[in-house]
Amino acid sequence: MRRPSLAIALLAFALVSVACGGDDESLTVYSGRSEELVAPLIDRFETETGIDVSVRYGDSAELAATILEEGEGSPADVFFAQDPASLGSVALSGLFTDLDDATLAQVPAEFSDDAGRWIGVSGRARVIVYDTTTVDPATLPETEDDLATAEWAGRLAVAPTNGSFLAFVAAKILIDGEDATLDWLRTLAEGGAPTYPSNSVIVTAVDSGEVDAGLVNHYYLFRRIAEEGEGVVATNYFMTGGGAGSLVMPAGVGILASSPHREASDRFVEYLLSADAQQYFADETFEYPLAAGVSANPELPSLDSLNPPELSLSDLAGVLDRATDLVAEAGLL
Amino acid sequence: MSEPVGLAPAPAGSETGQPVLAPPRPGVHGAPRWMWVLGFAVVLPALVPIGSLVVRVFGGGDVVIDTILAGRTMALLVRSIVFTLLVTAAAAAIGVTAAWLLVRSDLPGKGTWTVLVSLPLVIPSYVIALALLSFFGGRGLFADVTGFALPSISGGFGAWLTLTLSTYPYVFLVARAAFRNLDPAHEEAARSLGAGAWRAFRTVVLPQLRPAVAAGSLLAALYTLSDFGGVSLMGFDVFTRVIYAQYQGRLDRTPAAVLALVLIALALVIVWGEQRTRGRAAYFGTRPRRLPPLVKLSRRGRAVAYGGLGVLTFAGLALPIGVLSAWLIRGVAGGQTIDMRWGAVAGSLTGSLVAAVLAMAAALPVVVLAVRHPGAASRWLRRAVYVIFSLPHITVALAVVFFAANYLGGLYQSFTLLVLVYAALFLAQAVSAGEAALLQVDPNLEEASRGLGRGSLATLWNITVPLMWKGLLVGGALVFLTTMKELPATLLLRPTGFDTLAVRVWSTTNDLFYARAAAPALVLLLVSAVPMYLLVIRPRRAL
Numbered sequence: 036m037r038r039p040s041l042a043i044a045l046l047a048f049a050l051v052s053v054a055c056g057g058d059d060e061s062l063t064v065y066s067g068r069s070e071e072l073v074a075p076l077i078d079r080f081e082t083e084t085g086i087d088v089s090v091r092y093g094d095s096a097e098l099a100a101t102i103l104e105e106g107e108g109s110p111a112d113v114f115f116a117q118d119p120a121s122l123g124s125v126a127l128s129g130l131f132t133d134l135d136d137a138t139l140a141q142v143p144a145e146f147s148d149d150a151g152r153w154i155g156v157s158g159r160a161r162v163i164v165y166d167t168t169t170v171d172p173a174t175l176p177e178t179e180d181d182l183a184t185a186e187w188a189g190r191l192a193v194a195p196t197n198g199s200f201l202a203f204v205a206a207k208i209l210i211d212g213e214d215a216t217l218d219w220l221r222t223l224a225e226g227g228a229p230t231y232p233s234n235s236v237i238v239t240a241v242d243s244g245e246v247d248a249g250l251v252n253h254y255y256l257f258r259r260i261a262e263e264g265e266g267v268v269a270t271n272y273f274m275t276g277g278g279a280g281s282l283v284m285p286a287g288v289g290i291l292a293s294s295p296h297r298e299a300s301d302r303f304v305e306y307l308l309s310a311d312a313q314q315y316f317a318d319e320t321f322e323y324p325l326a327a328g329v330s331a332n333p334e335l336p337s338l339d340s341l342n343p344p345e346l347s348l349s350d351l352a353g354v355l356d357r358a359t360d361l362v363a364e365a366g367l368l
Numbered sequence: 369m370s371e372p373v374g375l376a377p378a379p380a381g382s383e384t385g386q387p388v389l390a391p392p393r394p395g396v397h398g399a400p401r402w403m404w405v406l407g408f409a410v411v412l413p414a415l416v417p418i419g420s421l422v423v424r425v426f427g428g429g430d431v432v433i434d435t436i437l438a439g440r441t442m443a444l445l446v447r448s449i450v451f452t453l454l455v456t457a458a459a460a461a462i463g464v465t466a467a468w469l470l471v472r473s474d475l476p477g478k479g480t481w482t483v484l485v486s487l488p489l490v491i492p493s494y495v496i497a498l499a500l501l502s503f504f505g506g507r508g509l510f511a512d513v514t515g516f517a518l519p520s521i522s523g524g525f526g527a528w529l530t531l532t533l534s535t536y537p538y539v540f541l542v543a544r545a546a547f548r549n550l551d552p553a554h555e556e557a558a559r560s561l562g563a564g565a566w567r568a569f570r571t572v573v574l575p576q577l578r579p580a581v582a583a584g585s586l587l588a589a590l591y592t593l594s595d596f597g598g599v600s601l602m603g604f605d606v607f608t609r610v611i612y613a614q615y616q617g618r619l620d621r622t623p624a625a626v627l628a629l630v631l632i633a634l635a636l637v638i639v640w641g642e643q644r645t646r647g648r649a650a651y652f653g654t655r656p657r658r659l660p661p662l663v664k665l666s667r668r669g670r671a672v673a674y675g676g677l678g679v680l681t682f683a684g685l686a687l688p689i690g691v692l693s694a695w696l697i698r699g700v701a702g703g704q705t706i707d708m709r710w711g712a713v714a715g716s717l718t719g720s721l722v723a724a725v726l727a728m729a730a731a732l733p734v735v736v737l738a739v740r741h742p743g744a745a746s747r748w749l750r751r752a753v754y755v756i757f758s759l760p761h762i763t764v765a766l767a768v769v770f771f772a773a774n775y776l777g778g779l780y781q782s783f784t785l786l787v788l789v790y791a792a793l794f795l796a797q798a799v800s801a802g803e804a805a806l807l808q809v810d811p812n813l814e815e816a817s818r819g820l821g822r823g824s825l826a827t828l829w830n831i832t833v834p835l836m837w838k839g840l841l842v843g844g845a846l847v848f849l850t851t852m853k854e855l856p857a858t859l860l861l862r863p864t865g866f867d868t869l870a871v872r873v874w875s876t877t878n879d880l881f882y883a884r885a886a887a888p889a890l891v892l893l894l895v896s897a898v899p900m901y902l903l904v905i906r907p908r909r910a911l
Contacts, residue, residue, distance in 0.1 A: 063864060069875050069878055070875045071875060071876055071881050071884065089864045089865050090864070090865070091864045091865075092859075092871075092875060093859045093860065094616075094859070096615060096616040096617075097615060097762065097766075097856075097859065097860060100615050100621065100766055101766070101769050101860055103619070103621075104621075104766055104769045104770040104773060105769065105770075105773040105774075106773070106774065108773050108774060108780075109773070110780070110781060110864070124619050127619065128619070195613065196600075196609060196612055196613040196616050196617070197616065198616055198617075201616060201617040229522075229603055230603055230605065231600075231601075231603050232600035232601060232603075232609075233878070235877075235878060235880045236601060238880070239501075239880070240522070240603075242507075243501075243502075243505050243506070243507045243508065244505060244506040244507045244520075245501075245505055245520045245522055255880060258880040258881070259880055262699075262880055262881065262882055262883065264702065268507075352619070355617055355618065355619065356617070356618050356619060356620060358617060359613065359614070359616075359617030359618050362613075362617070363440070363441075363610075363613075366440055368440065368605075368609070368610055368613050
């Protein structure tokens with residue numbers, strides 16, 4: 036019968052190998068954007084500036100929640116997020132510092148916070164992704180209102196727990212009011228709209244014939260094509276009617292007020308707005324560049340042609356809780 | 369003659385005395401005070417998240433009622449209960465049947481089948497779900513290969529299948545060990561008194577298996593309750609999804625806390641149910657010298673058994689590995705470079721290994737108190753351990769973020785804190801396996817040691833621990849395997865820059881980089897399979 040000496044040795048090892056402390060000279064970035072997409076960019080920034088960046092990757096909303104829980108004690112210097120709602124929650128809690136006017140001037144004002152607490156870096160458009168073998172594009176509408184019909188009942192997938200979808204619902208509340216938004220969501224729910232956990236899963240589901248169409252952000256399709264090659268039968272449709280369905284949402288960045296590394300943080304933000312980084316977004320992530328005069332990937336319709344609704348993205352976070360309430364009330368959660 | 373080895377070993381020391389089916393007697397000696405202190409100390413980390421949820425909810429006011437009544441909260445709670453019951457019933461049926469076939473029948477190739485049938489435990493539920501989704505459907509793998517389109521599997525059935533495949537190994541492993549440790553004398557006595565094979569099984573064998581099956585089913589049920597990845601990929605709404613939705617779509621974290629407390633209440637009911645089912649049974653006795661004669665299967669019986677085991681192995685093991693390999697091959701053929709991140713392998717291994725050892729150490733006092741000193745205090749101790757296992761990891765992780773960032777200073781985002789949280793999250797598995805082992809140890813041995821003048825610590829160390837050591841090790845192996853798969857808490861609590869295989873899989877599939885996801889997922893399976901084989905499956909020489 037053997038003694039548990041192995042376990043004791045391991046436990047001792049565990050207690051000895053106690054945490055290595057943080058490095059004070061490095062910039063800490065909380066990134067809601069995935070490592071696969073932004074790590075090459077951050078490597079380039081490190082090489083160019085000599086600043087050591089440690090990145091904490093995660094889901095945008097979860098990282099926003101983490102920053103709120105951490106409060107003033109947050110180890111983060113910079114928050115780089117997928118969507119204006121996550122950025123807005125941190126801004127509303129007063130944890131971001133104001134960005135310089137010169138920085139803010141580099142991006143059209145409608146893609147940044149009104150009070151200058153975060154700035155848009157790259158744009159993603161809301162689209163309908165549809166199965167070209169089962170959906171005639173001529174039947175696709177100009178606004179999302181025409182998707183809440185008997186014709187589309189049960190055929191349009193949504194991701195009710197996803198940050199982008201909730202931001203879209205928040206935008207609809209700001210544009211059309213709560214009652215109209217609730218009606219719209221109800222019609223979808225009562226028609227049996229299939230629900231998925233994320234945009235990428237919807238794109239996969241549409242392309243594999245599980246569902247006819249879905250509401251997503253535009254750039255997931257291009258990843259699918261890069262992965263699957265020629266066989267992809269799903270494609271994007273941009274609604275240009277100027278409703279919430281035509282929303283263009285920026286991924287953006289803000290600097291934490293508690294950060295002791297303001298200068299390095301500013302350089303990081305500047306880098307994301309540089310021609311180099313903006314070109315990377317156009318080429319590699321198929322997003323809309325928002326600064327430095329870089330034009331969008333030729334496979335995309337131009338940003339000007341999208342006709343996004345006029346609303347202040349800063350207000351989105353303020354109605355996010357209501358958006359979640361309505362999605363739940365309609366029965367989609 | 370093979371010797372029984374498995375989840376819960378029988379005591380090797382007692383060569384005499386009748387096997388008994390009897391309630392554990394509280395020892396002549398009560399539990400020493402230090403053991404109670406230790407027991408509550410190890411459960412403390414589990415109480416921090418629960419406590420912070422309670423604090424938040426009590427400050428919540430109207431939100432509490434609104435949240436509970438909102439939308440489909442109650443409907444989804446009911447759905448989650450029904451779903452958990454259906455999965456657990458299936459997992460129990462499959463687990464017990466497979467264990468019986470692979471211990472008690474004369475099916476050829478039992479060793480290989482045992483390995484194959486256990487391995488789905490190492491595959492994350494979201495990987496099983498992804499594999500099933502890519503196989504079924506009009507443009508799925510099956511349709512590609514055969515030209516015949518299967519219906520889509522997403523929805524309730526797919527979610528049920530995914531979770532059943534993820535959880536039946538819990539029941540299988542526990543039941544298998546229990547079958548091996550059964551003394552055939554009881555069954556033979558029943559048969560000699562005229563009972564048929566089925567009646568003897570139902571009235572004699574099954575009751576002796578009850579504690580083991582209940583323990584395995586408890587883990588299966590609580591795992592199902594806490595799962596988010598598998599069910600959400602199947603597009604099936606359950607209660608955890610509502611909780612996740614709160615974190616995505618709200619500044620106010622009170623509703624999420626309210627829902628988490630509802631889940632805690634549900635978990636308490638399930639744990640209570642398991643305690644009732646298990647009753648006060650304890651089975652200890654001599655180590656059976658022999659296995660009972662194997663049951664001969666008819667030719668048809670064999671065909672059915674092979675068919676069933678084949679389907680299980682195909683859906684739970686071959687399909688995920690096949691789909692991952694297909695992604696990898698397609699990616700490499702398409703010119704993608706797949707770089708292997710050794711840092712992620714190292715991160716997964718150290719995190720899981722340390723968590724497993726911590727959980728084994730922490731489980732010891734809880735197990736001894738729960739089994740040897742039953743009472744209200746030890747019951748609550750045990751409940752706390754199981755409740756934390758049933759919570760969505762995001763809930764636990766955010767509660768720890770709040771506590772650690774504000775009160776623990778340098779410990780926040782440290783490896784130490786991460787492994788402590790892992791150990792707390794999965795302590796239930798170590799406790800469960802440890803309990804099964806200790807229930808089979810005759811308390812008279814410990815009493816004898818005390819009677820001969822040994823102290824409580826010396827008795828624990830020299831008698832109790834060696835006798836239940838294999839059970840504890842199996843518990844450690846289970847913790848290791850689930851930590852390898854863990855994602856939400858890892859994302860929020862890891863030291864910045866700390867990488868694991870599960871994080872790699874998440875980060876790549878999230879943006880549809882399937883080829884890049886395949887490599888870490890396959891390594892995850894491979895690395896997990898090793899301890900699974902060494903500790904749980906490999907017979908006798910193992911330890």
